[in-house]
Amino acid sequence: MISRSLARAVMASVALAASILLAGCDTDQVSLATNAKANQPVPPKLLAAMVEKDMDLQSPILVRLFKQEAELEVWKQTRSGQFALLKTYPICRWSGDLGPKVREGDRQAPEGFYSINPGQMNPQSAYYLSFNTGYPNAFDKALGRSGSQLMVHGDCSSRGCYAMTDEQIAEIYSLGRESFFGGQKAFQLQAYPFKMTPVNMAKHRTNPNMAFWKMIKEGYDHFEVTRQEPKVDFCERKYVFDATRGPDAKRDPVFDASAKCPAYVIAEDVASAVREKQARDEAEYSKLVSRGTPVARMNTGIDGGMNKIFAAKIPEGSTGLSEGAEGNTLQMLAMSKAPGTIPGHVNPPKPNFEAAAAAAPQEEPVVAAPVANTRVAAAAPPEKSGGFFSGIARKMGMGTADTTAATPPPQATASVAPATTSATPPTAASRLKAAVTRFGPGHDTSKDAPKSVAATKPAEPPKPDTRLAATRPPLKPSVSDGAAESGGAQFAGAAPVVQSNSFDSRFGAVK
Numbered sequence: 001m002i003s004r005s006l007a008r009a010v011m012a013s014v015a016l017a018a019s020i021l022l023a024g025c026d027t028d029q030v031s032l033a034t035n036a037k038a039n040q041p042v043p044p045k046l047l048a049a050m051v052e053k054d055m056d057l058q059s060p061i062l063v064r065l066f067k068q069e070a071e072l073e074v075w076k077q078t079r080s081g082q083f084a085l086l087k088t089y090p091i092c093r094w095s096g097d098l099g100p101k102v103r104e105g106d107r108q109a110p111e112g113f114y115s116i117n118p119g120q121m122n123p124q125s126a127y128y129l130s131f132n133t134g135y136p137n138a139f140d141k142a143l144g145r146s147g148s149q150l151m152v153h154g155d156c157s158s159r160g161c162y163a164m165t166d167e168q169i170a171e172i173y174s175l176g177r178e179s180f181f182g183g184q185k186a187f188q189l190q191a192y193p194f195k196m197t198p199v200n201m202a203k204h205r206t207n208p209n210m211a212f213w214k215m216i217k218e219g220y221d222h223f224e225v226t227r228q229e230p231k232v233d234f235c236e237r238k239y240v241f242d243a244t245r246g247p248d249a250k251r252d253p254v255f256d257a258s259a260k261c262p263a264y265v266i267a268e269d270v271a272s273a274v275r276e277k278q279a280r281d282e283a284e285y286s287k288l289v290s291r292g293t294p295v296a297r298m299n300t301g302i303d304g305g306m307n308k309i310f311a312a313k314i315p316e317g318s319t320g321l322s323e324g325a326e327g328n329t330l331q332m333l334a335m336s337k338a339p340g341t342i343p344g345h346v347n348p349p350k351p352n353f354e355a356a357a358a359a360a361p362q363e364e365p366v367v368a369a370p371v372a373n374t375r376v377a378a379a380a381p382p383e384k385s386g387g388f389f390s391g392i393a394r395k396m397g398m399g400t401a402d403t404t405a406a407t408p409p410p411q412a413t414a415s416v417a418p419a420t421t422s423a424t425p426p427t428a429a430s431r432l433k434a435a436v437t438r439f440g441p442g443h444d445t446s447k448d449a450p451k452s453v454a455a456t457k458p459a460e461p462p463k464p465d466t467r468l469a470a471t472r473p474p475l476k477p478s479v480s481d482g483a484a485e486s487g488g489a490q491f492a493g494a495a496p497v498v499q500s501n502s503f504d505s506r507f508g509a510v511k
Contacts, residue, residue: 031118031119031121031123032118032121032123032177032180032181033123033177034123034124035123035124037123037128037129037170038121038123038129038173038177040170040173040174041174042057042171042174042175042178043171043174046086046087046171046175049086049087050076050086053076053078053084053086054078054079054080055076055077055078055079055084055086056079056182057178057182058178058179058181058182058183059076059077059078059079059179059182060076060077060083060179060182060184060187060229061074061075061076061077061086061175061176061179061184061187062074062075062076062083062187062188062190062223062229063075063116063152063172063187063188063189063190064189064190064191064192065091065152065162065189065190065191065192066192066193066194066195067094067098067109067111067191067192067193067194067304067305067321067322068098068193068194068195068200068305068321068322068323069194069195069307069322069323070090070091070094070305070306070307070308070319070322070323070324071088071089071090071091071307072088072089072090072091072152072162072164072172073085073087073088073089074086074087074088074089074172074175076175076179081228082226082227082228083223083227083228083229084227086175087171089164089168089171089172089339090307090308090309090310090339091162091163091164091306091307091322092156092163092164092165092168092306092307092310092340092342092346093156093157093158093163093304093305093306093310093346094109094158094161094162094163094304094305094306094322095107095108095109095158095159095160095161095303095304096108096109096160096303096304097302097304097321098193098194098204098207098209098321099111099193099207099208099209099212100112100140100145100209100212101135101136101140101145101147101150101160102145103145103146103147104146104147104148106147106160107159107160107303107304108147108160109150109158109160109161109162109191109304110133110135110136110140110147110150110191111191111192111193111212111216112135112137112139112140112191112216112239113137113188113189113190113191113216113219113230113232113239114133114134114135114137114188114189114190114191115134115137115186115187115188115189115232116131116132116133116134116176116186116187116188116189117185117186118180120132120133120134121173121176121177121180122151122153123173125151125153125154126155127151127153127154127155127157127163127169128153128154128155128166128169128170129153129154129166129169129170129173130151130152130153130154130169131151131152131153131173131176132149132150132151133150133151133152133162133189133191134189135147135148135150137234138234138257139234139237139238139239139257141257142234142237142257142258143237147160152164152169152172152189153169154166154168154169154170155343156310156340156342156343156346157343157345157346157347158304162191164340165338165339165340165341165342166340166341167339167340167341168339168340188229188230188232190216190219190220190223192213192216192220193209193213196213196216196217196220196221197281198281198282198284198285198288199284199288199293201213201214201217201281201285202285202288202289202293203293203294203295203296204295204296205289205295206295207296207298215238215239216239218239218241218274219232219239219241221274221277221278221281222241222242222270222274224277225270225273225274225276225277226270226273230242231243233253233255234255234256234257235255235256235257235259235260235261235262236259236260236261237257237258240255240261240264241266242266242267242270243255243264243265243266244264244265244266244267245263245264245265246263246264246265247265249263302320302321302349302350303320303349303350304320304321304349305319305320305321305322305349306319306320306322306348306349307319307322307324308322308323308324308329308330308333309333309336309338309339310338310342310346311324311330311333311348312330312333312334312336313334313338313342314342314346314348316348317330317348318348318349318350319349320348320349320350321349322349
């Protein structure tokens with residue numbers, strides 16, 4: 001029975017794809033599947049999961065994103081009319097901090113409720129495939145927030161987006177495409193800082209974004225108790241969920257994000273279920289706070305996060321602001337397969353030195369009193385340090401270019417001469433940067449110890465070149481079909497390489 005249903009679903013998907021390619025007219029369906037990447041069928045394992053969960057191939061979908069857990073959930077409507085979880089995808093990379101996007105260029109991935117229609121699907125994306133989140137929505141615009149081209153895409157690199165592997169986005173794109181083919185006008189995207197549980201709310205209770213998070217938790221709760229896509233409106237610069245007209249009203253309420261809220265009601269069965277859930281959550285939250293649940297540390301100097309399954313595959317990998325065990329757990333995960341190909345230009349989350357230095361309090365320099373019988377080594381003049389040829393290079397303007405923040409500077413070795421002593425005492429910002437560099441992920445503290453001039457570094461055996469090929473194949477195998485088992489390009493143990501076709505060099509718009 002299941003095999004026959006699966007076979008019919010596969011045949012329907014293939015036949016529909018062929019008819020779309022032959023249509024030749026300007027329709028939403030054609031724009032969704034204009035090339036082989038965008039026209040890949042839903043993988044057989046996902047089709048089997050749909051049959052098992054009583055879902056139709058072209059039934060509506062709903063997507064939820066969680067930054068802290070670094071997960072993307074795809075929910076699909078069953079024949080009962082409610083949504084059920086179809087699959088959870090680990091997020092390869094997201095940008096910024098926990099909290100909503102506020103302005104263009106802040107590198108923040110958005111949070112809130114957004115609507116994705118067929119016109120926001122991009123089959124010609126430079127990042128394999130993508131869809132636009134729709135940021136800013138009416139609520140964001142009412143607050144004067146700005147930003148553009150905030151995507152969910154492949155390529156595993158992000159500057160304000162949610163980035164998956166190419167194999168993952170191919171699956172997600174195919175699910176969205178089929179839902180549109182089935183008649184869904186738009187699917188809802190819900191983006192959260194974390195799963196809105198009492199534990200997480202207690203951990204982040206002092207966060208300045210808590211008022212906003214409580215507001216969008218209302219929509220989270222509506223979905224949790226109904227398993228239906230919540231209707232979203234905006235008024236008085238706030239979210240309103242599942243609003244309907246009153247029993248005596250002759251027309252539906254009209255909402256304006258910047259105007260006063262119109263008269264509306266929420267169905268009593270929904271409102272009652274939400275109140276009960278919120279009462280349970282509040283009671284659990286109060287217990288956790290009274291027991292002294294630790295407050296989550298603010299890590300504003302770290303740019304985003306990534307799921308631990310990907311962090312385990314990257315040299316000096318870190319989950320950043322995402323949840324994930326370090327140390328032995330990451331080492332154990334390194335032995336498992338990754339859900340897709342990790343490009344060579346991917347950088348794990350690392351401290352943002354400029355942000356950390358700007359946040360550090362500035363102190364007045366303290367000048368130490370001279371001590372008797374103490375000699376101070378004089379620094380060599382700039383013209384003489386580095387030798388004859390380096391002096392000529394400086395006079396010609398060579399060797400003074402700034403390095404980009406995308407690639408960390410190489411670690412100093414024993415053969416490099418020590419830096420000259422500065423006449424000005426270090427500021428708090430410089431001391432903070434030095435401390436973060438010394439104790440950050442991947443820093444070898446043994447290199448900070450004094451070394452003998454005569455000490456020599458033992459020769460290291462040559463390492464194999466594990467960098468990926470410069471060109472990738474036009475199609476990637478499906479995650480559901482175990483593509484990573486035989487790919488061999490998981491980049492475990494390889495040094496991060498910033499290629500000429502890296503995300504930063506190819507991405508024109510500022511997020």
